[in-house]
Amino acid sequence: DAGVIQSPRHEVTEMGQEVTLRCKPISGHNSLFWYRQTMMRGLELLIYFNNNVPIDDSGMPEDRFSAKMPNASFSTLKIQPSEPRDSAVYFCASSVDREGYEKLFFGSGTQLSVL
Amino acid sequence: GNSVTQMEGPVTLSEEAFLTINCTYTATGYPSLFWYVQYPGEGLQLLLKATKADDKGSNKGFEATYRKETTSFHLEKGSVQVSDSAVYFCALISGGYNKLIFGAGTRLAVHP
Numbered sequence: 314d315a316g317v318i319q320s321p322r323h324e325v326t327e328m329g330q331e332v333t334l335r336c337k338p339i340s341g342h343n344s345l346f347w348y349r350q351t352m353m354r355g356l357e358l359l360i361y362f363n364n365n366v367p368i369d370d371s372g373m374p375e376d377r378f379s380a381k382m383p384n385a386s387f388s389t390l391k392i393q394p395s396e397p398r399d400s401a402v403y404f405c406a407s408s409v410d411r412e413g414y415e416k417l418f419f420g421s422g423t424q425l426s427v428l
Numbered sequence: 429g430n431s432v433t434q435m436e437g438p439v440t441l442s443e444e445a446f447l448t449i450n451c452t453y454t455a456t457g458y459p460s461l462f463w464y465v466q467y468p469g470e471g472l473q474l475l476l477k478a479t480k481a482d483d484k485g486s487n488k489g490f491e492a493t494y495r496k497e498t499t500s501f502h503l504e505k506g507s508v509q510v511s512d513s514a515v516y517f518c519a520l521i522s523g524g525y526n527k528l529i530f531g532a533g534t535r536l537a538v539h540p
Contacts, residue, residue: 317471346527355532356472356517369527404471416462417528419471 315339319405319420327428331393334423337386338407346417347380347390348404356404362388363410395427430455432518434531441508441538449503449534451492451518459520461485461494461501462528466515475503475516508538 318337326332338345346361360370362382370380377396382388392399402424406417435450453461460479464472476485481496490505501518518531 348530356530358527358529361527406471416474416477417464417472419473421469421471 317405317407317418317420319403319423321423322421323424323426325426325428326395328396329394330427331391332395332399332425332427334390334403334405334425336388336390336405336420338388338405339418340386342407342409342418343385344408344410345382345388346406346408347388348406350402350404350422351400359390392425395425397427400425400427430459430520430529432520432529432531434516434518434534437515437533437535439534439536441536443510443538443540444507445538447503447505447508447512447536449516449518449536451501451503451531453499453501453518453520455499455520458496461492462519462521463490463492463501463503464517464519464530466517466533468514472517508536510538510540512536513538 320335344363347359349357349359357372359372360380361368365382378392380390402422404419404422406419408417409415431454433452462477463475465475466472476487478485478494481494484491484493492501492503494501515533515535517533519528
């Protein structure tokens with residue numbers, strides 16, 4: 314299995330531009346999570362989906378952030394307009410949701426720099 | 429709400445030294461507890477877990493014991509290697525859907 318695939322690996326953009334981060338979860342996994350990692354705030358859960366439905370988006374910092382999961386094999390996290398304080402590493406993770414705990418599999422992350 | 433507190437890093441050790449990274453949690457009920465590790469340039473991966481009080485999780489020479497009385501899950505290793513240099517995250521599961529709450533992470537640097 315190829316694991317969780319995120320793209321792009323690195324993104325450099327200017328303030329005010331739209332940014333779209335992409336994630337392909339592991340085939341058969343039905344839970345998907347978006348995390349943001351910064352030095353100041355550590356690893357924050359932004360939003361998660363179960364069976365393509367957003368379950369909890371309370372971690373999304375503001376309306377500039379939006380996430381979609383149109384099907385079981387693809388999700389996007391969009392920032393519009395982007396700001397320098399959005400600079401961070403964004404991770405996507407997936408797991409199987411069934412009784413008991415199933416570990417999360419993380420992608421390699423997208424390093425976002427907003428200038 | 430549920431939260432995880434880890435000791436601040438970085439932790440700098442010489443090879444073969446003993447490692448302890450402290451982790452305490454606040455949670456309702458009896459959450460499952462985890463340690464994840466992040467090697468440079470990679471995503472996090474599960475290191476070990478414990479699902480009930482007094483359970484000991486272990487993997488790759490690392491171990492941690494779920495202590496309900498002290499709400500702690502400290503990570504230990506008897507003899508660290510340079511290859512153990514990474515960031516270690518303590519976490520608990522909160523609610524359904526495998527939703528994990530992570531601590532801030534502790535960076536470990538091991539020198540030869």
